[in-house]
Amino acid sequence: MEILKSIYEVAWFILLIAGGVAVLEGYLYSHFKFYRKPLFEVSALIVFPLLGLLALKTFGLAAPGSYSWLAVSEVLILLFFRFAVKGRHTVPFMLLAPAFVGLALLLVYPFVFEVYLSFHDLKLTTIMMWKNTGTLPFAGISQYVKVFTTSPLSEITFWALLGRTLVWTFSNVFFHVTGGFILALMLNNQIRFKGIYRTLLVIPWAMPQVVAVLAMRGEFHATNGFVNIIITKLLDTLPFLGSLGVAPVQWLSDYPLLTCTLINVWLGIPFMMVVILGGLQSISSSYYDAADIDGASYLQKLRYITLPLIRPVLMPAVTLGTVWTFNNINVIYLVTGQAGGTEQADILVSALYKAAFTYNRYSYSAAFAIVVFAMLFFFSVFYLKTFDAAKDER
């Protein structure tokens, strides 16, 4: 019976969304159809805000002043239809509207709310006040100052975290690209069972990341994990390795960041491999013929032909990989983040998560998140600029 209830709930949710889309389309359609009729404009001004208020009340979202907000937006929409749209492009507007509204609800609203939070003070001691009065004490930029001066966790500072995040990002991306490049070069040859290798190599990428990470976490367990068992067996058969310092270690507690890096490298290589393989296969073989006749060795062909020609596919993949790794909370949090977990492996985003949901410093975390966002934003813009410039050169 439990399962029936869940199905029920999902069905309700789908119906709700369908109903929402239908209402939205009907609303737009009426505007498209009657935007020129004065009678429509007057009645729309009264009816739509009232209906909106009713909807808000039904879902318990109504607040004082809701009606005037709805009326003002209705006026704006009517003006928009009257002077900007003028009944044109009906079908594109109607087709794009649901996606647009969905994006606004899922992206724009949270972002605006986050900016709002970052300039106020929401924490465990003010949350009841927010709930009762709907207002928060204004904090100016003090949250941003705190981001750079206090620790999001128990001791580590923002700057140390940033340094660790950069090391984490660069080491991961470096191994993703080199590993992916080597595998792609091998797969690009005429070898037997190529399809099987390719499928096997893509598995880490195709698996849900949470499942893969938790499975790998188990393999790094100090006594029952695959990694330490292998090391022990190796030491049994090749005792001289012990004198070289090889020994089973407490991966999760003593080397958490290294463990996370190993797992994330394993996870990230397939994506780079697939992208680079695609790039390699798009290079015309006549370049290699020409280079052969010109007398280029294997490494020279790699340096002068392959690398420059896969740059256009490699660079976007590297940017994406950098942003994903920089923001990768999954691996860090799932490996080290549970109760009693260490803070030695925390990077900016995982520290941010803990600051918000373990230490309940909401406004501080909002400011923190905006700082992280700004860093990545400028990195991407800078990167795209240089990439465009490089493209223009050709």
Next chain:
Amino acid sequence: MATVQFKKIVKKFGDNLVLNGVDVEIKDHEFVVIVGPSGCGKTTLLRMLAGLEEITDGEIFIDNLLVNELHPSKREIAMVFQDYALYPHMTVEQNMNFALRLRKMDKAEIAGRVKEAANILQLNKFLERMPKQLSGGQRQRVAIGRAIVRKPKVFLFDEPLSNLDAKLREEMRVEIAKLYQRLNATILYVTHDQVEAMTLAGRIVIMNHGIVQQVGSPIEVYRKPVNLFVAGFIGSPTMNFLSGRLKLENGTAVFFNKFITMPIPAFVLPQSEAQDGREVVLGVRPDDVLVERPGGEKCSGKIEGVLEVCELLGHRENLYLKVGGQRVLATVEAFFNRSPGSAVSLCFNYQNMHVFDKATEQRISE
């Protein structure tokens, strides 16, 4: 400059026999064009000479040096590819001097050679450009320049003009002819276009199904094609072929099929006594079909036909005629003022008539 010898070259891709015993010798300073339809193995032969394709069997010599196992860069050849294969991320200059840079040649020497080649090909203005910023003809010239700077023993051209439009192709054809006069190099040129073959070649190698059909100067292969394939492949418009049988009447051979009967004089087909009953194919080029003109003594008698279609080409006109059920194409001086459907008389010029055996497809006439 150098000689090139192919000895009994065989190439197999799996079970697929691409080249079957190719024997060709190319002399010093010679411009040889290998021509044939797509899939005849001509490009494979060139790539084997360049070292880009393994040799299944046989030997290739450059300057009497066996190069079968030699790396492409050690063979002292330069190749111009069909798609040019200009490195897209290098400037024209870098493209041209790439091979020299790899050889770690002296910088001044490199600059000198690039300048010289750029002068020959009028590329001076474009040295700093990227291949993307060049037109097709300019890219073609860069590809040739890249070959020139290396001062190779043999130049290899792999269908170099097939990516250009018709007008540019004609211009580049002349450019290549001039280049050959200037460089006086050994050139091996592969094309499927018989016009390029006829106009550029000192000697033509005609290939089909991985076998060399005929080797000879353009005029030889045009005047005396050794078999039906060569006869049909060389020359535009294509030669007319009339299938039929020979019989002996009063000591002379007479060709006949359902629609046409004509004697074949002895200067075309000697030993006519031996030909009685033989199945043959007559080949007559459209230029040698005389329409509405008094045939001389070296022409066949009048044959009545019907004009089906006229194609005006400017100074010449293609006439599609029908003699009974036999189609005949004639090329005459413009303007042939007759409307389609009218009856015309035609005769064949014996002087340029070719007779082939139907079964072996080999030439049996003089």
